[in-house]
Amino acid sequence: MLTADCTSLERIEVPSTVTEIGICTFDGCTSLKVVHLSTVKAVAVGDCAFRMLGEGLKNIGEGAFQRCISLHQISFPTTVTIIENQAFDGDGCLQLVEPRLSEGLEKIGVNSFSGCTSLQHIHIPTTVTSFDWTVFDDCGYHLVIEYSSEVEELLS
16 A cells, blocks of 8 residues: 555545545554545545545444544544444544544444543534443543433433
8 A cells, every 4th residue: 555654644635536445545644633535425445444434425444543643633524324343443543632423423333432542522423323431441531522312321
């Protein structure tokens, strides 16, 4: 992969013409801070690839942002319905502060954000129907989790 282990890559803007991001494409991009794909209409993304999906995309796969240790911000389009297990590997996303989850998200996988020690605030959309507290294991005590009564019922 041309970009895998590209330790100097800080920002990526994926054009709307991209239709596929291959396996492990952005794995190990340790300086990656900002991802912008808001104009991407449809992308197939391989396992362990960096996985920020543009409008029209539905799934952020397991280990998608593995070892992206400088990733600071990420926003998800309203079409993303699933964040798979360990999408933001705790050993990798140490700088992630406040991911922006959109309404329409239905599932947040086990340990999706565990070990993301810089997380400060996260809002769980009312559309989430699959979620448990392991999502935030080892995130620290400074994390503020905002959620609705609908999400609270999933936890009881």
